[in-house]
Amino acid sequence: MVKFPSQEWIDQFKELVNQNAAYEDAARTWEGDFIFLVLPDGNLTAPAAFYLDLWHGKCRGAQMLSSPTEKTADFTYEGLYSNWKGLIAKQIDPIKGLLGGKFKLRGNMMKVMRYTRAAKELVETATKIPTEYA
Amino acid sequence: MWFFTGPKLVFGPGSVEFLASLNAKKALLVCDRFLVQSGAHGRIVEELRKSGAEVEVFGEVDPEPLVSRVLEGVAVARNVQPDLIVGLGGGSAMDVTKAIYALYERPDLTVYELTPLVEMTLGKKARLIQIPTTSGTGSETTWATILTEGEGGTKLELAHRQLIAEWAVLDPMLPATMPPKLTADTGADALCHAIESISSEWANPFSDAFAKEAVQLLYRDLPRAVKDGQDAEARESVHYAATMAGLSFGNAQVGVGHALGHALGSVLHVPHGRAVGTFLPYAIEYNFPAAKEKFARLAPVLGESVVRDARELSASVRKLWKGIGMSGSIREIGGITPEAFESALPELVTRADQSTCVTANPRVPSSADLKRIFQSAWEGKPVDF
Incomplete structure (x- = not known):
């Protein structure tokens, strides 16, 4: 089991993303980096942030940040820890989560909405990690 | 958690008469070009005037409407300063009306920002009414607006819940022709x-x-x-x-x-x-x-x-x-x-x-x-x- 959030978790995520042919197809023209921001609730007492460099269907880099402001990115996808757990468990759809207010996106929404299949594949990838929570 | 949203509906033969009860001062009617050319928009103008409103018509909407057409309509709206905006036509006219309404209400936004992630509360300057003259698009009920970037360009699939009309007027006489x-x-x-x-x-x-x-x-x-x-x-x-x-x-x-x-x-x-x-x-x-x-x-x-x-x-x-x-x-x-x-x-x-x-x-x-x-x-x- 891999703890979420942790560097180990995002390392596994990167590895699995790069093995996901469906993601590679869906994101083959995607250019843009992301910060995934996990806001504290429940047992998570401080925010956690991941930086992901996503480029043409591959994840070129993944890093757990020491603070949410350590890096900037084209997009930030943020939500409460409990909602991230729901997302990873496929109980929350990544786009429906945005429309329903469980997640917020900062960045070019028009661009993201052209890659909803890629977003689903990222979530699909996350579900494959044997995850344990704080 | 999810939502079910839609406009209030007024329906039945002759339901366009409802427009006369809206007490608007200035109305902007946005409609398909051919409705103006055929004079078919005249009945709507007449009903709006019965409400006491001055009526301005922006009848320039073509099929597969371009973003540039929306911007022309926004300029008209900013000049007229309507307290009622009415969309009349098929999906193109109603979609253009939604975008004009949003950008009239929020001049700080661009058309590309009409996405669910932008926080906006509309309806501070005008009410929005939609009247379909075709039977199919459903645009009178939805929060989506489909615009085209440029000739032959990508379709922009824009949406925001605030783009839902206050009323949809379903008069089955309108699509009869x-x-x-x-x-x-x-x-x-x-x-x-x-x-x-x-x-x-x-x-x-x-x-x-x-x-x-x-x-x-x-x-x-x-x-x-x-x-x-x-x-x-x-x-x-x-x-x-x-x-x-x-x-x-x-x-x-x-x-x-x-x-x-x-x-x-x-x-x-x-x-x-x-x-x-x-x-x-x-x-x-x-x-x-x-x-x-x-x-x-x-x-x-x-x-x-x-x-x-x-x-x-x-x-x-x-x-x-x-x-x-x-x-x-x-x-x-x-x-x-x-x-x-x-x-x-x-x-x-x-x-x-x-x-x-x-x-x-x-x-x-x-x-x-x-x-x-x-x-x-x-x-x-x-x-x-």
Whole structure:
């Protein structure tokens, strides 16, 4: 089991993303980096942030940040820890989560909405990690 | 947690008289160009004037409206300063009206910011009313607006819940003059909305209820409305069915049939209803393995044996299409050579792949899947993968 959030978790995520042919197809023209921001609730007492460099269907880099402001990115996808757990468990759809207010996106929404299949594949990838929570 | 949103409805023959009760001071009527050319907008202007309003008309909306047309309308709105904005026409006119309304209310925004992630509360300057003159688009009920970036450009699929009209006026007298082909195309669009929303990942009990009723009415009455445009009962039924289908997909999303249709429309200039209608049987066949139980909800309407078999269900649509003159394949649409289709195929696939319409499709289509569906729909061969 891999703890979420942790560097180990995002390392596994990167590895699995790069093995996901469906993601590679869906994101083959995607250019843009992301910060995934996990806001504290429940047992998570401080925010956690991941930086992901996503480029043409591959994840070129993944890093757990020491603070949410350590890096900037084209997009930030943020939500409460409990909602991230729901997302990873496929109980929350990544786009429906945005429309329903469980997640917020900062960045070019028009661009993201052209890659909803890629977003689903990222979530699909996350579900494959044997995850344990704080 | 999810939502079900829509406008208040006023309906029935003569319901445009409702406009006279709105007590507006200045009204901006946004409508299709041909409505102005034919003078068909005159009745609406008359009713608005009865309310005491000064009426300005922006009658410049064409099919497949461009962003630039919206900006012209916004300039008119800023000059007129209306407290009532009325959209009159088919989907294009109502979509343009939504965008004009939003940018009039929020001059700090660009059209590209009309997305669900932008926080905005509209309605501070004007009320929004939508009046469909065709029976199919459902735009009078939804929070979506489809605009085209530039000639031949990508379709922008914009949306925000604040774009839902306060009232939709459903007067079945308005579509009574639609010619048979337009009646068929717009009615086909409505059936696509209903069937795609019922198979959507985001379908819910409320969207299903409207979808089922819409499917029932359209199967029963669309052929009558196409055959005899003066059949008032059929016209009224199809007009309301289109709004029901709009309420359904506006709260549950459409699917791959619309993604394919938007691509075909923007790349090869096929009218929207004809494009999505052509794809519906193929979309059903593609989605069926992932949405058997969702389609089964149509059993009370179409029969158990029909909805339990992909080929039976798509065949029932093809039979309906044949009766109203809808194309059975892209080739049958006409005006597209095999060479033009082959040449456009990569761009068609890219645009369908990047359409928001696949967001809640029950089966996630890869780019290879989309290419095969396009090829099946070109040849008129059922989707069997």
